[in-house]
Each structure stands twice: as structure tokens, then as C-alpha cells.
Amino acid sequence: MPAGTLAAPPAPTAPAATGGWLVRRGSRLPAWLLAVLALGCLAVLAALPALVSQADTQLLVNFFVLLVMSVMWNLLAGYAGMVSIGQQAFIGLGAYGVLVLAMNGVPTIASIPLAALVAAVISLPVSLVVFRLRGGYFAIATWVVSDTAMLVISSVSAIGGGTGHAVPGLASLSPRAFGRVTYYAAFVVVVLAVGGAYALLRSRLGLVLAAVRDDEIGARSAGARVLRARRVVFVVAALGCGAAGALLAVSQLQVQATAVFSVQWSAEMIFVTLIGGIGTMEGPILGTIVFYLLQQNLANEGAWYLIIFGTLAVAIAIWAPKGIWGTLERRLGLSLFPLTHRVGPVAGTSRPPRSPGRPTPHVERGPGAGARSGP
Amino acid sequence: MVWVNALIQGILVGGFYALFACGLSLLFGVMGIINLAHGDLAVIAAFVALTLAPAAHVPMVWSFVLVVPLFALGGYVLQRTLLQASLNRSPFTTLLVTFGLSVVIENVLLEVFTSNGQSLNIGTLIADSFNPTTTISVPYLSLVVLVVAVVVLGSLQLFLSRTRTGRMIRAVADDREAAQLSGANYQHLFGIAAAIAFATVALAGLAYGMYTEFSFDAGTANLLFAFEAVVIGGIGSLWGTLVGGIVLGIAQQVGGQINPAYQILAGHLVFLAVLVVRPRGLFGVRAAA
Numbered sequence: 001m002p003a004g005t006l007a008a009p010p011a012p013t014a015p016a017a018t019g020g021w022l023v024r025r026g027s028r029l030p031a032w033l034l035a036v037l038a039l040g041c042l043a044v045l046a047a048l049p050a051l052v053s054q055a056d057t058q059l060l061v062n063f064f065v066l067l068v069m070s071v072m073w074n075l076l077a078g079y080a081g082m083v084s085i086g087q088q089a090f091i092g093l094g095a096y097g098v099l100v101l102a103m104n105g106v107p108t109i110a111s112i113p114l115a116a117l118v119a120a121v122i123s124l125p126v127s128l129v130v131f132r133l134r135g136g137y138f139a140i141a142t143w144v145v146s147d148t149a150m151l152v153i154s155s156v157s158a159i160g161g162g163t164g165h166a167v168p169g170l171a172s173l174s175p176r177a178f179g180r181v182t183y184y185a186a187f188v189v190v191v192l193a194v195g196g197a198y199a200l201l202r203s204r205l206g207l208v209l210a211a212v213r214d215d216e217i218g219a220r221s222a223g224a225r226v227l228r229a230r231r232v233v234f235v236v237a238a239l240g241c242g243a244a245g246a247l248l249a250v251s252q253l254q255v256q257a258t259a260v261f262s263v264q265w266s267a268e269m270i271f272v273t274l275i276g277g278i279g280t281m282e283g284p285i286l287g288t289i290v291f292y293l294l295q296q297n298l299a300n301e302g303a304w305y306l307i308i309f310g311t312l313a314v315a316i317a318i319w320a321p322k323g324i325w326g327t328l329e330r331r332l333g334l335s336l337f338p339l340t341h342r343v344g345p346v347a348g349t350s351r352p353p354r355s356p357g358r359p360t361p362h363v364e365r366g367p368g369a370g371a372r373s374g375p
Numbered sequence: 376m377v378w379v380n381a382l383i384q385g386i387l388v389g390g391f392y393a394l395f396a397c398g399l400s401l402l403f404g405v406m407g408i409i410n411l412a413h414g415d416l417a418v419i420a421a422f423v424a425l426t427l428a429p430a431a432h433v434p435m436v437w438s439f440v441l442v443v444p445l446f447a448l449g450g451y452v453l454q455r456t457l458l459q460a461s462l463n464r465s466p467f468t469t470l471l472v473t474f475g476l477s478v479v480i481e482n483v484l485l486e487v488f489t490s491n492g493q494s495l496n497i498g499t500l501i502a503d504s505f506n507p508t509t510t511i512s513v514p515y516l517s518l519v520v521l522v523v524a525v526v527v528l529g530s531l532q533l534f535l536s537r538t539r540t541g542r543m544i545r546a547v548a549d550d551r552e553a554a555q556l557s558g559a560n561y562q563h564l565f566g567i568a569a570a571i572a573f574a575t576v577a578l579a580g581l582a583y584g585m586y587t588e589f590s591f592d593a594g595t596a597n598l599l600f601a602f603e604a605v606v607i608g609g610i611g612s613l614w615g616t617l618v619g620g621i622v623l624g625i626a627q628q629v630g631g632q633i634n635p636a637y638q639i640l641a642g643h644l645v646f647l648a649v650l651v652v653r654p655r656g657l658f659g660v661r662a663a664a
Binding site: 077081083085128129130132133135136137139140141143144145147148151152154155263264267270271274302303304306307310311313314317318319321 | 408409411460461464466467468472476478479482485486595598602603606610637643644647650651
């Protein structure tokens with residue numbers, strides 16, 4: 001991280017001794033166990049295409065795409081307090097980025113990172129405009145931006161206008177090879193998105209976001225550059241959503257404006273995050289799993305999966321604002337992606353009055369309740 | 376002459392946008408709620424009229440007699456229950472809850488009424504117009520809607536400034552705790568504000584259904600237009616909303632005159648330009664940022 005994001009506090013990743021107390025970032029689970037768990041998950045996911053059917057591989061790609069979007073929306077709303085309903089702007093730009101690059105002979109797989117980058121670059125001037133509004137007005141402004149992007153792109157007939165265009169390049173592969181290529185592309189994007197979001201939140205910038213969430217005025221007066229932190233998150237979220245849109249274009253081999261710029265993407269990423277647990281790293285993962293279980297079981301019931309999922313999300317937002325994971329985490333004191341700081345005894349000093357096994361109060365507060373929305 | 380016509384149509388449709396937007400403005404001004412389900416509520420109103428008016432043997436033009444009180448009641452109940460519960464959490468929660476509602480409403484409408492386009496049949500009234508020249512046509516329906524919008528905005532202004540309840544609503548909006556100490560029941564007052572907002576959105580929805588064909592997902596576009604009218608006019612100014620609606624309407628009509636595909640785009644671009652050049656809107660009392 002560039003220096004100067006936060007004025008005084010020392011980097012927190014290094015344990016700081018404070019008179020017999022140790023403030024340390026971590027879970028109640030030991031770090032080696034978390035590392036083993038993470039590597040195990042990655043190994044299973046890497047081996048999956050060899051184990052499951054072609055149809056299931058395609059399903060997993062869709063799962064990864066929604067997961068990436070949800071991780072990004074969680075960064076925006078759960079950590080930076082910005083409710084965007086226009087992330088489909090960057091999904092669409094990513095998808096069309098792949099299309100345009102592929103039409104110009106760029107290898108399709110190489111076009112994914114480039115398309116994501118295009119979305120991120122465009123998000124910068126967008127942020128200049130939409131950051132002028134706060135809260136709900138910011139939310140609808142992002143929506144207007146995505147609608148504008150859709151209308152502009154639909155009016156360009158060289159890329160299919162309103163009817164869409166097929167993505168050239170990968171169609172010649174055998175179905176099996178195509179399935180593998182898209183799966184591993186999606187897998188890499190998911191690992192980068194989750195890992196990148198986690199690294200971002202553990203960085204200085206993550207500290208700024210946490211400080212702003214708890215007390216914006218206090219954070220500002222301590223020298224936190226709030227606007228800049230939010231802008232970075234906005235651009236990162238655009239990068240992630242651009243990559244998700246690029247994956248959509250590659251896996252469906254077809255790009256159509258109303259489909260890729262649909263507000264339904266925002267609905268899904270918002271519901272997934274709310275249900276899984278907004279403001280937790282685990283929440284979007286859990287929420288996406290719940291979403292796919294529900295969707296598969298209600299596949300023949302038309303729009304009912306969205307009705308049920310939306311109702312559930314509304315209920316959770318009001319009555320259990322930390323979602324499934326947040327509620328579990330508070331009960332169990334577990335964290336698979338440790339972001340909070342815990343207070344414990346320093347080895348070699350006298351035992352502190354509190355028993356070390358007891359769940360200690362988290363230094364960071366959950367988002368949602370009390371979080372200010374908007375830049 | 377086509378440009379003069381575009382200008383006139385823009386002003387007329389602007390009245391409709393203002394009617395749409397005033398409920399949005401009121402909920403935000405009083406409770407700080409951005410109701411993302413606002414457009415979908417209007418579409419519900421149109422569907423309710425479509426179902427209820429024939430059943431009750433009421434001509435469609437008079438359907439507002441049924442739908443508006445029903446919506447006012449619904450607004451009061453929704454405010455006292457779901458919206459108040461989410462307000463008690465945070466403004467952040469109300470945003471997510473109303474967005475969730477919006478998606479749920481659209482999909483329920485899809486399941487119940489299918490994706491077919493519908494319209495509220497008002498017979499020959501839809502075609503009646505006043506034609507000063509051969510190229511200029513002023514449909515009576517649009518004129519009526521513009522007049523209704525002006526009357527609604529004017530009465531709202533009078534209600535908020537002259538009546539006891541209106542003044543209490545403003546007091547609660549300004550400083551809830553102080554108003555409560557003076558004996559104001561803020562939850563009840565919020566309910567009344569929501570009832571008024573829902574009544575206006577019902578009117579807007581009926582006007583929309585009479586104007587044009589609508590289907591389950593028409594709410595989204597209307598929410599965006601209403602919101603653009605509010606921001607262009609300036610957040611917090613009721614008459615600004617009318618001007619904002621007219622500016623948006625004119626932008627869309629002029630854009631549509633250049634190329635029908637540019638109609639909505641032109642409105643969006645004017646909105647974005649206002650955000651860049653004058654973020655507090657034309658008549659905004661305070662900066663939006």
C-alpha cells in the first residue's frame with residue numbers, strides 16, 4: 001500500500017504488545033489449519049473437471065461467476081458502505097470487451113484480463129460522476145450509468161446492436177476441451193478475486209475502511225483519506241465485475257446487451273451477499289452455495305427462486321443483518337478469513353484476568369447496521 | 376415545427392415524471408428512505424386497476440377512486456411494519472429492503488400476470504387531442520396528467536406548510552427527537568407521509584397505464600426517470616422536481632426526434648451532465664454530495 005493512507009497507527013499485522021496484552025489478527029482456529037483447509041479446497045476445485053460431468057462443469061462456471069460478483073459487491077457495500085445497483089455496467093463492459101477483443105483476433109483467454117482492465121479504467125471517470133451523490137441517490141445513479149452504457153452499446157451495430165453477437169475463437173474447441181478451458185479460466189478469476197479482496201482488506205486500506213465504517217468523522221479527523229479508499233474499492237469492484245462479465249461472454253459464446261447489462265445480476269449479487277453475510281469474507285461464498293442449491297431445486301418453477309431468495313434477503317436484512325455466516329461467526333467465534341483483531345495474553349507475561357479460551361470482543365464491528373452508505 | 380412539438384410533448388411528459396417523482400421526494404425528505412420499489416408500486420397500481428375496475432363495474436377513467444385510497448392504506452401499513460423495521464436498523468437497510476421488494480414485486484407480477492403487455496382501456500379518450508396546427512398535437516390525457524401533477528405538487532406544498540399535520544411531518548423530518556419531546560408521534564406521522572406518497576404513486580401508475588402499454592418490469596425505467604427528475608430539479612425542492620421532470624421530458628423528446636433509439640439515452644446524458652456541472656440540481660437547496 002502507498003504510504004499516507006492512515007496517519008498514525010502501526011501496521012497491525014505485526015503483533016503489538018500493549019502491556020501484557022497482545023492484539024493480534026487471527027481466528028480461533030490456528031493459522032496452519034486455515035492454510036491446510038484453503039489448500040485442500042483449492043486442490044479439490046482444481047481436480048473437479050476430471051470428476052464431474054460436462055453439464056456440472058458449466059454449472060460450476062456460473063457458480064464462480066456469481067461468486068466473483070458477490071465478493072465484489074460485498075467489498076463495495078459490506079466494507080466501503082457503497083450500495084451500488086449498477087455493477088452490471090462493468091459486467092456488460094467486461095463481456096463486450098471480450099467480444100471486441102476476440103473479433104480483433106486477440107486470443108479469447110487473453111482477452112479476459114484485458115476486458116476486466118477496460119471495465120476498471122472506465123470505472124474511474126464513472127466514479128467522478130456518481131461519487132457526487134450519496135446513499136440511495138448514489139445507488140440509483142450507478143443504475144442510470146449502467147442503463148446508459150447498455151443504450152450506447154446497443155446502438156453500435158458493428159457489435160450486434162441490440163440483438164447481440166457471437167464470440168468468435170473458442171467455438172472450434174471440442175465440448176470437453178471448451179468446458180475445461182472455461183472452468184480453469186473461471187477458477188483462476190475466483191481465486192484472484194477472493195484472494196485479492198482478502199489481501200485488500202488486510203492491507204492499510206482495509207483498516208481505513210474499517211475505521212470509516214465505525215466512525216467516519218473520527219477516521220477523517222485522524223487523517224484517513226476516505227474518498228480515495230472508496231475510489232480504490234470502486235475500481236477494484238469494477239475490475240472484478242468486468243472479469244465476471246468476461247467469463248460470462250467466454251462461457252456462453254454469445255453477448256447480448258440486455259442480458260449482460262441486466263439489473264438481475266445486481267439483484268443476485270445483493271441477495272447472495274445479504275443471505276450469506278454482508279461484511280464477512282465467508283458470506284458471499286456461503287450465500288452463493290445457498291443460491292445455487294435453491295435455484296437447482298426450483299429450476300422448473302420460473303421466477304419463484306428469485307421471489308423466495310429476495311424475500312429471504314429482505315427478512316435477513318431486517319432481522320439478522322449479519323446473514324448466515326455473521327450469525328454463526330458470533331456464536332462460534334470462528335473465522336475462516338481472519339480480519340478482526342483479537343486480544344490475548346502475551347507469552348511469558350502474567351496471565352490476564354480474562355480466560356484466554358473465552359470468545360474475545362472483536363475489535364472491528366460488523367457493517368450494515370450503522371454503516372453509512374455512499375461515498 | 377416538429378421541434379416545437381417535441382418541446383410541447385416534453386413538457387407534457389415532464390408533468391407525468393413530476394407526478395411520479397413527488398412520492399419519491401416525499402419519502403426521502405421526511406424519512407430519508409430512498410424507495411427503490413417506487414416504480415414497481417406504480418405498476419402494481421396499474422395492475423390493480425386492471426383487475427379491480429372491471430370487477431367493480433367502474434369505468435377505467437374513474438379507477439383512481441378505488442386504487443388511490445387502497446394505496447394510501449397500503450402505504451400506511453407498509454410504513455408501520457416493514458419500512459419502520461428497516462428504518463430502525465439503518466438507512467443502509469432501507470435501501471437493501473426496498474431493492475429486495477422491487478425484485479420480489481416484479482417477479483410476482485411476472486408469475487401472476489405473465490409477461491404480456493397490458494393497458495388500461497379508457498376508450499376514445501386516449502386519442503382525443505387538441506390540434507392547434509397540423510404538426511402539433513396535445514392529447515387531453517397528457518394535459519390532464521400535467522394539471523394533476525401541478526395540483527398534487529401544489530396541494531402537497533400547502534399541506535406541508537399550512538396544516539398542523541403537515542407542519543408536524545416537517546418537524547419530525549427536521550429533528551425527530553425534538554419533535555417527539557413536543558408530543559409528535561413520529562411513527563404515525565411517517566405512516567401518513569407514506570400514505571400520501573403511495574397515493575401519488577398510485578395516480579402516477581394509473582396515468583402510466585392509460586398512456587401506454589405496461590408489463591411487469593415497467594417499474595425500473597420509471598424509477599430511473601423519477602429519480603432523474605428529482606436530481607435534475609434539485610433534491611429537496613418540490614417545484615424543482617416539476618422543472619426537473621420537464622427538462623428530462625424535453626431532453627427525451629428532442630433525443631427521440633433525432634433518432635428514436637436515443638430517446639432514453641438523451642435523458643440519461645442530460646442527467647449525468649447536470650451531475651457533473653451542477654450536482655445540487657437546478658433548484659437544489661443544498662449540495663447532494
